[in-house]
Amino acid sequence: MHDIDLTPDLHQRFCAALTRASGIRLGENKRTLVETRLRKRVQELGLADTTAYMGWVFQRDNLAAEMPVIINLLTTNKTDFFREPAHYEYLRTRVLPAHLGGETFTFWSAASATGEEAYSAAMLMAEHFHGAPAYTILGSDISQNVLSRARKGVYYANQLRDIPAHLAAKYTVPGKNAKGHEVFRITADLREHVRFSPMNLMLDSYPVYRGFHAVFLRNVLIYFDEAVQRQVIGRIVNHIRPGGYLFVGHSETMQVRDPRLIQCASAIYRKEQG
Template sequence: MTQPIARRDADPMTSFRQAIHRMTGISLPATKTALIEQRLRRRVVHHGLPCTGTYLDRVLSGSLGQAEIDTVVDLITTNTTSFFRERAHFDHISAEILPAILADRRRKPRLKCWSAASSEGAEAYSLAMVLAEQQRAGHAFDWAILGTDLSVPIIEKARRAVYSTEQVAPVDPILRRRYLMTSDDPALRDQVRIVPELRRRVLFRQMNLMDARYPVDRDVDIIFLRNVLIYFDLQDRQDVVRRLQGHLRPGGWLIVGHSEGMSVTLSGLERVRPTIFRKL
């Protein structure tokens, strides 16, 4: 039997919210109770249980097994992303960050980039398109991208790199022709897939930002951590940013979401834009 994931010295909902915070860093105040119940309703029905409280009791005790715990965490934490979200960040990489890196490391460098909350992979593949375009423009460098996320099913989806035509609508038509494949199968006409040339350069791996250590190189050039810190409390934000900072090479760049710039207050990181920081 799976070990219990929380002490049940409070009502099941309170214990569940505490367990989610401990495992993922996401704060779920009491005001989120209705949202939690909505997201878990199908699992309650699936197990034939009378109410959410009974279901949470079973989850917390571990009696439904580890797979159910993983499913619950996925339902509570999954957030989709879109291609070229906050496009100014990608423009800044092309116009400022990449030229600075190439000027600083004159030999053909190998850029290491990390999408630290990669979700379904749209952010990582958007960056891949940007870097591939810079190579097409004649800039001499190599590159690789790591995408990490807490959710195993989401990571598997990112690896497949299949998206609906609606999801890729923000992608420029020229980039769509170069980097997205369509199928001759009429049943798949509303889907596209990232081309193998990009997929080969993007690795996805399951990882929890709440872990004390990250299995990632410590000479990363660019780290994206966008629209994640807003779900953490102050101490967890500081701890996550501090750990990420340790994986940046000197002069490396940290990019956060438009509402998260004020969350980054560590010494050793210079703010160069409201949401873009450089390691000193």
């Protein structure tokens, strides 16, 4: 295989197509990253180099079919259990106790990656509702690959390090994977409360429930330009009930400019208007 030789012009054309499809922005400084992430796909297709791959994508009208593969290769999907713990503490001590009984608590992890965020929230809700079927969680992501892993709910021991010990003992089950390595799976009872579904935040409208009590939209806005950030936040807020909460990443607070929201803690907002 020849050295990868993605030209600036092809890189720019490729990144523009990626942004139109997913909202993700990759500048010229990410050309090496793009080349590295695409290398395996170039080999799978038996092509000479990245330039040949771009020709295959653009000249042979393969872009639409190939885009899900591209997104899976280029999205980082970095997440951890109980990442940004102050958010989970606010959920546990402020949001859940204020919830009125008799109504299912609804939660959306809007960039759920491999599921750690959704399952972290599920553990807190299971504790708060004492195992009653009083909550439901939607996890969504643009990458089908990570959603498949999220549905399985299987993690290595080092991935569980930030779960409080009593919760890890209660909501994970040890076992072995196909290679004989020790792994831990989220308990079936907890997984029953969590549904994972593909979602592209670039859609004009989202085919999900309107009226969530809380939405985590964390560490995804940083990949979008300012105009897309405003659009995504506006559409997300449409799906939060009055009195419900939006959580964003701590580095993303400057991007939140929706008049229906008031800030109530660091990177946490409450919807005050309908």
